[in-house]
Amino acid sequence: MKTAQQKLSNAFSANKHICVGLDPDKSKFPKSLLSSKDSVFQFNKEIIDVTRDLALGYKLNFAFYEAEGLKGIETLHKTIDYIGSDGFIIGDAKRGDIGNTAEQYADSLFNIFKVDASTLHPYMGSDSVTPFLQFQDKLNFVLVLTSNPSAIDFEKAILQNGSFLYQKVLVEVKNWNKFSNCGIVFGATQYSELESNINSFGDLPVLLPGVGAQGGSLEDVVRLFSLNRNNNFLINSSRGIIYRSNENDFAEQARLELLRLNDSVLENKI
Amino acid sequence: MKTAQQKLSNAFSANKHICVGLDPDKSKFPKSLLSSKDSVFQFNKEIIDVTRDLALGYKLNFAFYEAEGLKGIETLHKTIDYIGSDGFIIGDAKRGDIGNTAEQYADSLFNIFKVDASTLHPYMGSDSVTPFLQFQDKLNFVLVLTSNPSAIDFEKAILQNGSFLYQKVLVEVKNWNKFSNCGIVFGATQYSELESNINSFGDLPVLLPGVGAQGGSLEDVVRLFSLNRNNNFLINSSRGIIYRSNENDFAEQARLELLRLNDSVLENKI
Numbered sequence: 001m002k003t004a005q006q007k008l009s010n011a012f013s014a015n016k017h018i019c020v021g022l023d024p025d026k027s028k029f030p031k032s033l034l035s036s037k038d039s040v041f042q043f044n045k046e047i048i049d050v051t052r053d054l055a056l057g058y059k060l061n062f063a064f065y066e067a068e069g070l071k072g073i074e075t076l077h078k079t080i081d082y083i084g085s086d087g088f089i090i091g092d093a094k095r096g097d098i099g100n101t102a103e104q105y106a107d108s109l110f111n112i113f114k115v116d117a118s119t120l121h122p123y124m125g126s127d128s129v130t131p132f133l134q135f136q137d138k139l140n141f142v143l144v145l146t147s148n149p150s151a152i153d154f155e156k157a158i159l160q161n162g163s164f165l166y167q168k169v170l171v172e173v174k175n176w177n178k179f180s181n182c183g184i185v186f187g188a189t190q191y192s193e194l195e196s197n198i199n200s201f202g203d204l205p206v207l208l209p210g211v212g213a214q215g216g217s218l219e220d221v222v223r224l225f226s227l228n229r230n231n232n233f234l235i236n237s238s239r240g241i242i243y244r245s246n247e248n249d250f251a252e253q254a255r256l257e258l259l260r261l262n263d264s265v266l267e268n269k270i
Numbered sequence: 271m272k273t274a275q276q277k278l279s280n281a282f283s284a285n286k287h288i289c290v291g292l293d294p295d296k297s298k299f300p301k302s303l304l305s306s307k308d309s310v311f312q313f314n315k316e317i318i319d320v321t322r323d324l325a326l327g328y329k330l331n332f333a334f335y336e337a338e339g340l341k342g343i344e345t346l347h348k349t350i351d352y353i354g355s356d357g358f359i360i361g362d363a364k365r366g367d368i369g370n371t372a373e374q375y376a377d378s379l380f381n382i383f384k385v386d387a388s389t390l391h392p393y394m395g396s397d398s399v400t401p402f403l404q405f406q407d408k409l410n411f412v413l414v415l416t417s418n419p420s421a422i423d424f425e426k427a428i429l430q431n432g433s434f435l436y437q438k439v440l441v442e443v444k445n446w447n448k449f450s451n452c453g454i455v456f457g458a459t460q461y462s463e464l465e466s467n468i469n470s471f472g473d474l475p476v477l478l479p480g481v482g483a484q485g486g487s488l489e490d491v492v493r494l495f496s497l498n499r500n501n502n503f504l505i506n507s508s509r510g511i512i513y514r515s516n517e518n519d520f521a522e523q524a525r526l527e528l529l530r531l532n533d534s535v536l537e538n539k540i
Contacts, residue, residue, distance in 0.1 A: 023371070061371055063365075063367055063378065064371070064374050066375065067375070067377045067382065069378075069382045070340065070343055073340055073343050074340065094365070094366055094391070095333075095364070096366075096391055097331070097333055098417065099418065101333045101334070104331075104336070104337040105333045105337070107337045108333065108337045112336070112339045121393050122393065122423075122424060123391050123392065123393045123413060123424055123425065124413070124416050124420065124421065124423075124425070125418070125420025125422065125424055125425070126423055127418045127419060127420040128418070128420065143393060146368065146393075146394050148394060148395070148397045149395075150394065150395025150396040150398065151394065151395060152395065153392075153394075154395055154435065154442075155393065155394070155395070157427075157435060157438060158429065158430045159428065159429055160428045160429065160432070162430070165424065165427060165435060168424065168427060169424065172423060214368075
């Protein structure tokens with residue numbers, strides 16, 4: 001089986017940078033699906049079927065599954081199985097806890113759910129990340145600067161040395177990256193910060209949420225990475241792809257949107 | 271049904287301050303339990319049976335259940351049901367995500383798992399907390415200064431105005447507390463910081479992990495709160511209570527330890 005690093009590197013070489021966010025929200029499903037026994041899995045399955053050849057991979061935000069209770073967790077497992085071990089799967093669970101607890105979370109994500117990558121909160125520091133780093137063939141995207149408006153509250157707090165807190169997090173993530181299994185989350189909505197920090201990313205893969213529904217520009221982001229000769233970026237789009245239509249053509253429309261996004265990536269690579 | 275605030279206030283009035291952390295780790299169970307069909311639930315049940323009359327409530331760290339897969343989630347539900355709606359239950363899941371996702375996490379914790387209180391990461395700012403605050407009869411303990419050694423990495427980062435990041439978080443939590451449904455997590459291992467900040471806690475309930483296995487002193491903490499005429503504190507002990515013995519008397523020993531801790535609370539209240 002390929003490591004997370006190999007999967008990512010192969011995808012980037014093939015100009016695949018778009019991660020499809022599978023954040024199921026039944027209120028946005030076509031009515032015809034709702035009569036299905038497991039409408040969430042059915043929805044995911046149809047999206048996966050038409051995007052598998054085009055997408056870099058899938059990001060599953062655990063919140064949307066946990067909100068459906070036990071059945072949601074079953075659906076999460078079924079979806080991960082359906083994507084299969086050739087796919088690249090980010091378990092977007094944003095975990096973070098003290099050492100002995102973080103071990104349990106890492107075990108859950110990598111051994112039970114068998115995802116390729118996690119997302120992690122940095123607030124509690126290195127202890128909370130270390131157990132994840134023991135999995136050398138996996139990837140861990142640490143939150144640096146997120147796409148939401150209140151990223152300003154703490155992430156952009158100014159430190160005594162004049163830098164932002166998120167910049168201190170970025171420096172630490174590079175220190176944690178001994179096994180080349182760290183990455184960062186950087187909101188695509190934070191364009192000017194992206195521009196002023198991209199030279200400090202080193203070879204960390206960068207997961208960029210916030211394109212589409214949240215207002216980030218794919219074109220700007222791709223051009224910036226390209227100008228900086230950095231090919232290590234994953235652009236996530238959830239609502240912008242999977243809820244393009246809430247009629248029976250939702251999967252077809254999702255594929256068309258992903259084709260459009262892939263074209264846009266190619267056009268903006270210089 | 272009583273609100274989380276009422277449950278907590280009743281417990282404090284009865285001098286109940288100890289929260290039993292139900293963090294099941296099979297490697298520490300007595301051998302005789304391991305043959306049980308659901309040994310984790312059986313373990314929790316026996317602990318609950320002998321601590322129900324003495325404990326303030328229970329803190330369930332979701333990591334330990336998620337690491338057991340679907341079965342673990344079933345056990346989590348069964349344990350919460352067994353504690354029942356008269357008990358006070360903290361769903362220690364340390365969640366934190368952007369607005370529309372945080373809504374799903376809040377729904378999961380308060381409507382699906384039906385716990386009384388959450389624990390939340392502050393890193394992403396107010397957006398990530400707001401959906402939890404809509405639940406006015408629940409409580410949300412935001413991580414301020416945690417009990418682990420690497421709290422120093424970011425929580426103790428020094429800001430431009432000379433204060434620590436965690437102190438900025440504390441100020442914000444007070445702003446978020448319009449419905450009196452916020453609390454804070456402050457490590458019992460961080461005694462000198464506790465001492466220098468206790469006057470800024472206002473009427474926020476304070477959840478203190480880190481007593482026992484992690485090295486925090488219950489006596490010191492109780493005396494400090496008492497000296498400051500602050501009765502709003504919850505002391506969590508997990509390993510120190512539930513793994514007192516790994517023989518068949520584990521429940522009996524857990525009860526004895528809780529009795530001892532309760533006595534110690536009373537002795538150190540001035």
